[in-house]
Amino acid sequence: xxxxDCAQGAPRGGSFTRAPTGFRRLTPGLLKADRTAEGFAxxxxxxxSPGQLLASxxxxxxxxxxxxxxxxxxxxxxxxxxxxxxxxxxxxVVWPSASMQQEALGLSxxxxxxxxxxxxxxxxxxxxxxxxxRRYGKRDPKGRIVEAYGFDLAPIATRHxxxxxxxxxxxxxxxxxxxxxxxxxxxxxxxxxxxETGAEYAIEGEEWQTLARETEALAxxxxxxxxxxxxxxxxxxxxCRHGRLYTPAQRPAGGxxxxxxxxxxxxxxxxxxREVEVVNLFKEKNARHERVAEVA
Numbered sequence: 001x002x003x004x005d006c007a008q009g010a011p012r013g014g015s016f017t018r019a020p021t022g023f024r025r026l027t028p029g030l031l032k033a034d035r036t037a038e039g040f041a042x043x044x045x046x047x048x049s050p051g052q053l054l055a056s057x058x059x060x061x062x063x064x065x066x067x068x069x070x071x072x073x074x075x076x077x078x079x080x081x082x083x084x085x086x087x088x089x090x091x092x093v094v095w096p097s098a099s100m101q102q103e104a105l106g107l108s109x110x111x112x113x114x115x116x117x118x119x120x121x122x123x124x125x126x127x128x129x130x131x132x133x134r135r136y137g138k139r140d141p142k143g144r145i146v147e148a149y150g151f152d153l154a155p156i157a158t159r160h161x162x163x164x165x166x167x168x169x170x171x172x173x174x175x176x177x178x179x180x181x182x183x184x185x186x187x188x189x190x191x192x193x194x195x196e197t198g199a200e201y202a203i204e205g206e207e208w209q210t211l212a213r214e215t216e217a218l219a220x221x222x223x224x225x226x227x228x229x230x231x232x233x234x235x236x237x238x239x240c241r242h243g244r245l246y247t248p249a250q251r252p253a254g255g256x257x258x259x260x261x262x263x264x265x266x267x268x269x270x271x272x273x274r275e276v277e278v279v280n281l282f283k284e285k286n287a288r289h290e291r292v293a294e295v296a
Contacts, residue, residue: 029121033155037126040154042088044161050086053156054078057124059167066122069105073115074124076104077151084144086157093128095135095150119151123159126152184222191215 047053054075061071080094096104102112119125130136130149137148156163195212 027121029123030126033120033123033126036123036158037152037154039158040091042090042157043086044157047157047160050078050081050083050092053160053163056160056163056167057156060163060165060170063166063170063173064122066124067118070115070118070122070124073101073105073119074153074156076101077125077153081153082143084142091145091148092153092157093137093145093148093150094153095137095148097135116151123155126155128152181222184218188215188218188222 043050043053057066057074058071060066061068077094077096080096081092084090085092098109098112101107102109105112105115107115116125116127120127128149128151135150137150138146140146191211192215195208195215198208
């Protein structure tokens, strides 16, 4: 009978309307974050303070593609937790108002909503909504949460091992990239020395001009890859950056820079044997630098 009444009262046309409940719309990200939070059982083994959880998240954030503004938002939410919230049987739920969040983060209401949505979708927090949709909480005389509705930070604790793994991978990658950059710098400088010494030995040929142009292009690419200004002495000389590879004695009068001569005027070839001698000399030197870089 109840089923008949239900069928009779159902709206026609396949549509369904209802009054707002005050709860947020369920999404796959929110459901996943909820399931992750259910595994909370206090601080993970080996963790003695909530700050370690936050540090692991910050270290893993670049590898996980978590924007700095999101990390900052989580950092701000952490400030509202207390040590007992992270104990077994507790729950790290915080309830700052939307206006507090807007003022502290310096964002508009729309931007704050977007930040919160991203935190949920990334599985960093989940939401515990009150019946009226407002955030609030109560603590007993000992400071333990009795009732709370707001941001649940439990997923950050349950994902601690994952964050640590990503942080270690990020660190290993940075070290590897650092070694590669050092090797690239050594190789580039060795090539520059070969070109400058070739000029001193008056070795001519189109291959030298090609090598100079390619070295200049590699130097520019390396500079873009670093994404920061070079330190003094860590990069090609001003002459190299402009494709001018020669010794100071070969500069035009007055110190104005000149180019490695395209037609090699003023230079005289001294034979293939000298060219081979120069190249072999610097190959041996570069090999020694390579071994040093690998050790570093």
